[in-house]
Amino acid sequence: MLVLTRKINEKIIIGDDIEIVLVDIGKDQVKIGINAPRSVKVHRWEVYEEIQKENREAAKITSLDPLKSLPDDIMKKFGKKDTKAKKQ
Amino acid sequence: MKISTSRFGKIEICKDEIITFDEGLLGFGDYHKYIILNADDGSPFRWLQCVDDGGLAFVIIEPLSFMFEYDIEISDSDAGFISLERAEDAVLYVIVSIPANPSDMTANLQGPLVINAANRKGRQIISSNSRHGVKVRILDEMEKRAVKLKEIQDSLDSQPEEGES
Numbered sequence: 001m002l003v004l005t006r007k008i009n010e011k012i013i014i015g016d017d018i019e020i021v022l023v024d025i026g027k028d029q030v031k032i033g034i035n036a037p038r039s040v041k042v043h044r045w046e047v048y049e050e051i052q053k054e055n056r057e058a059a060k061i062t063s064l065d066p067l068k069s070l071p072d073d074i075m076k077k078f079g080k081k082d083t084k085a086k087k088q
Numbered sequence: 089m090k091i092s093t094s095r096f097g098k099i100e101i102c103k104d105e106i107i108t109f110d111e112g113l114l115g116f117g118d119y120h121k122y123i124i125l126n127a128d129d130g131s132p133f134r135w136l137q138c139v140d141d142g143g144l145a146f147v148i149i150e151p152l153s154f155m156f157e158y159d160i161e162i163s164d165s166d167a168g169f170i171s172l173e174r175a176e177d178a179v180l181y182v183i184v185s186i187p188a189n190p191s192d193m194t195a196n197l198q199g200p201l202v203i204n205a206a207n208r209k210g211r212q213i214i215s216s217n218s219r220h221g222v223k224v225r226i227l228d229e230m231e232k233r234a235v236k237l238k239e240i241q242d243s244l245d246s247q248p249e250e251g252e253s
Contacts, residue, residue: 038169051198051199052115055116055196055212059145063095064186067193074230077154077234078153
């Protein structure tokens with residue numbers, strides 16, 4: 001891993017178009033600014049990882065049959081987007 | 089065209105129905121083409137069936153079929169990625185997980201799928217709304233919605249009728 005030492009407001013460039021700037025340094029955290037093209041996704045690692053994990057778990061579902069064991073009244077409550085309160 | 093799937097056998101699909109996720113879903117970056125299949129029981133659940141790999145599919149649902157409201161901000165960068173120009177072209181789905189006890193099924197509100205109906209391009213985006221978790225219990229949200237709808241109904245009932253004699 002490449003480790004660079006930077007001061008506040010100093011930058012790092014990755015490739016031709018990804019720019020990282022050290023915005024602020026606190027006691028136990030740093031604030032980083034990132035300029036990158038739209039095609040480059042930038043996310044906090046934890047969130048990215050959590051959604052990946054959730055996707056992998058969701059991909060294991062092979063059938064909706066387990067939902068049949070739910071009480072009928074629950075299934076009926078779905079999808080009633082037009083259930084708006086109406087004046088009689 | 090026909091595709092073979094592990095869940096539904098061979099199915100006939102129309103090329104125009106294909107939705108392209110240029111970068112795939114998170115963790116599934118190699119799979120780009122999907123179609124949406126309705127569940128056969130008339131429920132609001134749908135299958136996002138991968139066309140590139142018949143063994144890959146996700147259960148998805150429109151958030152407003154179980155939530156009272158679902159506010160999401162689509163960033164310029166996400167909108168640009170799928171060339172989304174008009175908000176009304178955005179179709180939102182969330183991915184569902186169903187554990188052993190199906191009443192504990194959850195929706196991933198933090199990583200919704202946004203599909204541009206105008207060009208059938210999609211992207212899994214990451215919500216910046218801190219109230220959107222990855223495992224939100226669907227039945228809890230339905231319960232909350234029922235309470236809200238009741239509040240609205242009650243407040244309307246307690247108001248005098250207007251414009252009628």
